[in-house]
Amino acid sequence: MSESRTMPERTVVEGRGSRVFHGQGPVVVPAWWIWLAAWPVTAVFILSNAATPLYVLWQRDIGFSKGTLTVIFAFYIVGLLGSLLVSGVVSDRLGRKPVLLPALVLALAACAIFATASSVAALVVARLFTGIAVGAVVSAGMAAVSDVAGQERKRRAALLASCAMVFGAGLGPLLAGVMSEVLPAPTVAVFVVEAVFLLTAVVAVVRMPIPRPETPSGGSRVRIPGVPQGSGIQLTLGIAVFAPGITATSFVLSLGPSLLSGLLGTTSRVVAGSMAFAMFLTATGVQFAVQRLSRRTILAAGAASTTLSMVTLIVAVHTSSVPVLIASALLAGAGQGMGQLGGLSLLNSAVPPQRLAEANSALNMGGYVLAGVLPVSAGYLSDAVGLTRGATVFGALLMTLAVVGGCVVAANRLRTTESA
Template structure:
């Protein structure tokens, strides 16, 4: 039998919006690290000499660490509280910064990416749940918006910051991660200061496949159906986008690569603010359609060799991820009990990140075997089809 005790089951209605957004800062800081390496891959690739397939494996190491963390971080956070999960996660992110800054092998980069994934797993489960805890039930809509935009804002800021620093300052693979370490220290201070509730859920296992109560399973399925294709599309842009830019535009300018990633996540952020007053079903339906359009644009770009098409595809992909993520989180934040909230966040993200790891890696190795354009084209057709099926599922549901 499950016994739940909470020292602070609901934040009062007078909780200021500024505190809710401050609670989202640790999510931003950790997600800055998640994509900060994107514009730097060509530097490491030139220095260490590895293929497109190896690059996507390094990128996917992050998702492996993330999924491993989500199998325990969500349940653990609901059982012992948000702070004991968040602070160790931030500490691992700092270790990853050290490894990135000193990396002289593919193995070091891979380990750094795995640790980054574990830190992000803590932020996704415990960090997003902490935002909802601070906001309280009456402001769950604002909590969903703050948590979701914090994720995409950090994910977009990381590559832009890294791209600018990598292009303008010496020793970019060191400077970028020194700056990020400072952001993580400030995030740890926020976690320490926040008045987080003491949530203790007894009678549940420490490690299990995250899920939701039976009554919320359809909501989870709808969220995953749209979020998964969206985040798979953005993962492709982050991992192989710089290589496509070199092929289409003939440039290795790291500001351009970082700017494309930033534009993608800026679109995700803007779409979520725009969608805030919409019914959740509309948010999800309109989240699936941009992903379909993104894959169609990517396929067209591969035949026309116009780099502007790649930017348009990235913006559409970001819009799809942002709306799918916001819609899924809204369903979970408003329907799942707070004692299962972190676990629900973990379940949504596991459903999204598994294809986000598998499909870009497949595209990378197909690119090594058949050529980058063929690998990207097959990826675009497959993911576009999945996103179209997701739109049909939401329309029926």
Template sequence: MPKPASIAIEDTPTARRVWLAAWPVMAVFVLSNAPTPLYVVWADSIGFSAGVLTAVFAAYIGGLLAALLVAGVVSDRVGRKPVLVPAVALAIVACVLFATAGSVLMLALARFLAGIAVGATVSAGMAAVTDLAGAGLRRLAALASSSAMVLGAGSGPLLAGVLSEAMPGPTVTIFVVEIVLLASALVAVIRMRLPRADRSAAARAWIRVPSVHPQGRTAVLLGIAVFAPGITATSFVLSLGPSVLAELLATTNRIVAGALAFVMFLAAAGVQFAAQRFPVRAVLLAGAASTVASMTTLVLSLHASSIALLAVAAVLAGAGQGMGQLGGLTSISANVPSARLAEANAALNVGGYVPAAVLPLTAGFVSDATGLVAGSTGFAVVMVIAALAGAGIVAARTRTSAP
């Protein structure tokens, strides 16, 4: 695949439209991780173990994957808005359920609906950003979409942690604020001037595992090879991070838990801006290396009972996810026709989120049986192997030319 050109971020009306179009992506992703620092509150009031906590987290990824099986296809066929408007509305419903949750079942349902909203936004929202960018600013569109995702994912837990400690209603206020953000996102979606959908593939199945245009298959494969270990590592921090802080490091402050997730995703966003001018091959290899370093540092933090090392592990995990995501989206946007773009984005995310659901869930129940240190160490070893394998795939498939 040809080496993509560098991004020139210019303050033009077109560039501003691209960044504005990324706002709904960010607003929905604020909800994706907002519950993270609140799990300790719900665990006290409702009562559940680390295994049940990761099962609640997995409900979110289950909803996300269900949406990815439909949203990309529907978005490419009927348009971005018919997918994005219901997605934002579902996110608002999820906020109401979170704010009133009194059982594990209600939490799981709220997480499931949030996952559907995020899955639809990943497919249609990111494709909408690329549509508005046009051919000349596709690299900028990939950066805007990816950074909006990680900034939203990081802002949610930080806001939740601060508001739950400083305001009454520790599990309510953040979701009231998020409803306001989502309402503004809904307005932004309605006002988007998007091209008409290409209905040439109308005979194809509506619900299926996302398929990738032949021109983009290598791009998706390379993205998954690095993005999957990276997002699985960050999913561990989001799902079991509060348990690690509470049980091993004796820290129950919700601002600390929220800040840990925030710095992780801040690193994911920052590294994308820093890496935007490098070839995709170099970005992907650096992402895999960052995930390996993250999991190594995680093991050290557990055995040393060090919050500082845990924070370093979170930052490195965020960098690994960010570079895997940026590399994958950049390569996809450069190689996949616009009419198949949302489905290709969905395929990348399916490949990433399946292990992000299964492996932390497994680690949670293994931790219930063997202890948090043993379960987390086993998870870290699996992630190191996966990240090294991903680096090997990238190196082998891009040996002759950078993607």
């Protein structure tokens, strides 16, 4: 089934699914290829948060404030959003590999810059490159998993693509936290290991059995991603829950180490990395736990989890309670995981493969715009009025948005009753 085989083949698009035919009939892609197709998503998302426990080292060596830290994080969002404007549309027209391979090369470049960073500018560039690579994998990479799975296994594809994203996002800070404590040259060793992961992802993409796209249509390749007519409500419902969820986890990633330092008086990179890992491990596990529930139930539970996360965040910063802060992080992970699974499942059920990467881009743009603006604002507000007040304002605002998202899902119950 690899595209490198010399056997003649033709690609036939059947409804919303694609099959590759080899002369005598269709060849079924083995189930293990679906898991392997998700590896590039995991590898790039390991990079996306690997720097989180290391910022305390860079702050010590370079010297910058919490506000500057959130700006460095925001450049990741800038790169991601810029990538989403292009990668989804280009992937649907030219294929997944022409988007994924350059993204992996850029991720390797980001590793090199992180490993040698000695200024804020270097960190900004590395985060920008990382964001561009992540934008490519959340559109083309997740769509590739669906392509490999085919129409008959679209539910499994949505689950594995979503879990690959959140598991990688959690594994990155854990590995970085542990390795930076036990290995020499902590800001170098982490990214050397990650570069090896990315190289294996390159091999996986090259060998991936992805159907060739149909003849590209005209139109601009740089545009605001969208969905086909009639699928707008599925996109809206997904964003309504996914956006507050990923904003909550983004806050924990960007300011979690500062909160731990304030509450515990510690700058342990293992503790910071472990909290982020536990958050995303929860996001992974909860998706397997709820996969057979209706989409409406999954989305409603995601909104409720994000709401409770912000309540516990406010309690944590006012009581200086580390256990409550950890509970807030775990609830945030559950909220993102369920919002992400519900949103991807809705899109997989309503959008044909020819537009799926663009639809994935639209969902993630809706989430990451909020995830970029609010944590940065909270960082600068915390510099001005203190971390406790800044986190309180952030928590109250995001809690309101999560409640609104839950209400949007409840008002559209007929659209979300099918199982994920």
